[in-house]
Amino acid sequence: MDNIRYKKGINNLDKIDGKAGKMVIDSLRDISPETGQFIIEFAFGDIYERKILNLKQREMITLSSLLTQGDTHNQLIVHINGALNVGLTQNEIIEIFIQCIPYVGFPKVLNAISTAKEVFNSKK
Amino acid sequence: MDNIRYKKGINNLDKIDGKAGKMVIDSLRDISPETGQFIIEFAFGDIYERKILNLKQREMITLSSLLTQGDTHNQLIVHINGALNVGLTQNEIIEIFIQCIPYVGFPKVLNAISTAKEVFNSKK
Amino acid sequence: MDNIRYKKGINNLDKIDGKAGKMVIDSLRDISPETGQFIIEFAFGDIYERKILNLKQREMITLSSLLTQGDTHNQLIVHINGALNVGLTQNEIIEIFIQCIPYVGFPKVLNAISTAKEVFNSKK
């Protein structure tokens, strides 16, 4: 294991969505722990650690990418929570999805809005 | 034609990429002028006109979505130019692409970086 | 709101799938009512209102596009119902899906047939 990258990754994951992120890593423990390690070291340790863009911007990009690729219900749940945790508002999250309409059409946007509704309602 | 939405759309298109946008609309004139009208009225008149997110954020989302969906070389050229026009730097544009690596893998990111290189070089 | 486009949209939506369409619009009311408005005004008011193709042809195209893009279970339910409402038969709907096999392979077609089965059974 790569200790410095791993610690940076855990630290970034904690800022974004410590709880949901931890559940993903935990669910990988008995089937593919190295995949969990790659997520922490590479995605959160190497990429999220970089400068130039802040975490709010990184979550904005992540939500746009997840919405566009489709079949990402579980990942959208993690990152809608993550977006809220780093300071994006519910209105901003919905607006990110609306900005995608001209580029991907309504179906993918409706799927993402429906997932956001689920997450927002769970906070009430 | 819907004059108010059309004027708002042209105004937003001008801020983002007046020249390249105009070329797209012009190229549609003899084959599908209404598609050009829908792009101006709906995409740029209805969506880009909205508040909550600014044009820099909207272009950030657009680039993430275009990169993720693939087969969007021409649209990336328009919106990399657009991103520069609304104030994103070359470093920020590349960083948007790098943030997508964990979510879409390297091939789509390499395609987008290669298109950015083409656009950046044309500015020199 | 754009009254003429909105009324045309509601009118077209009623012909296609008034009940399911209304449920989609209703579900957006408290989270993103403007997305509902865009669906009515742009998708159903601007696009479905156009001549050259009739509603049966438009639903045929819509089903092919939804099947092909994947992750559109909810949208297929609305538009399989819509296709039946504008006069396509169950056999024609299945045949649309079969025509897609050479272009997208079996998995997406099996997903769409499975959704059609769900819709057809709910009519019995």
Add this chain to the structure above:
Amino acid sequence: MDNIRYKKGINNLDKIDGKAGKMVIDSLRDISPETGQFIIEFAFGDIYERKILNLKQREMITLSSLLTQGDTHNQLIVHINGALNVGLTQNEIIEIFIQCIPYVGFPKVLNAISTAKEVFNSKK
């Protein structure tokens, strides 16, 4: 080789786009002739031979599916030609693409319109 299916396939391919189809099959001859055979026997012999939908409808579905999946420039050229050959007009072909806007967004539709322009211009 399966003679009856092969002959039916060649017959259907001839009605749709004998010339372009033949070029595709020819280009496969020295690298993967069986793929050419599968296209003729399965796609054109089994699927296009079926009843319930006619060739105009089948090409309408095919164009919608090709537009939606993206990265299908060469296939769109074959089937825009095919659509014209079985009796769809240039206006109908563009309208098929416009009907896809709400479901896939503008980029894929602009790509398909640009390919149609290429094909239509080659006929002048």
Add this chain to the structure above:
Amino acid sequence: MDNIRYKKGINNLDKIDGKAGKMVIDSLRDISPETGQFIIEFAFGDIYERKILNLKQREMITLSSLLTQGDTHNQLIVHINGALNVGLTQNEIIEIFIQCIPYVGFPKVLNAISTAKEVFNSKK
């Protein structure tokens, strides 16, 4: 029906996943039996019957393709079972998914691993 191709197909389907495959074919019986026939004759009779690659390699390719295209939960269940039946180990199946990370990113790989976990647990 094409008896030789059909028998070859049933034979190959039996080797890969007789039980799950039969369930798919059965579920098509009352809604689109010809689609079931095409799966048996074309996919399993024509393609899987070919030489050059063995069934382990064919399932490896199939799993990579299903993971990459997304929205294939049901098909992954069939072919993770199929992969086990033709002799791939649980570790090899997970490793196929890990090899896809650099090419498609983490979300699709996490979806596939989660489906594998479901299948592997059902064997205990």
Add this chain to the structure above:
Amino acid sequence: MDNIRYKKGINNLDKIDGKAGKMVIDSLRDISPETGQFIIEFAFGDIYERKILNLKQREMITLSSLLTQGDTHNQLIVHINGALNVGLTQNEIIEIFIQCIPYVGFPKVLNAISTAKEVFNSKK
């Protein structure tokens, strides 16, 4: 830079496609050198270094994934070369593509075969 992972990555890249891989890394040097570093350290240093599957199997999986995702002409060129370098034959490469037909349809397979033809011809 992470010296051990980087050296492992360069070593694996050399085995697969030293020349083409080097060109990709070189082309990134002035626009996004860290992306080149991530490809070497993560894709080739972390993933390709793993056991359980050998390089022939890894290239088989990579080709299936690239074919399936589409818009990967440049990446297919690198990895068709890579597949040949680690010992897959031209016939095996084409057979990998044929195995994908039932899962993704003909268009993506025809695109990949056409790219293979380009690569194979360049070797003559």
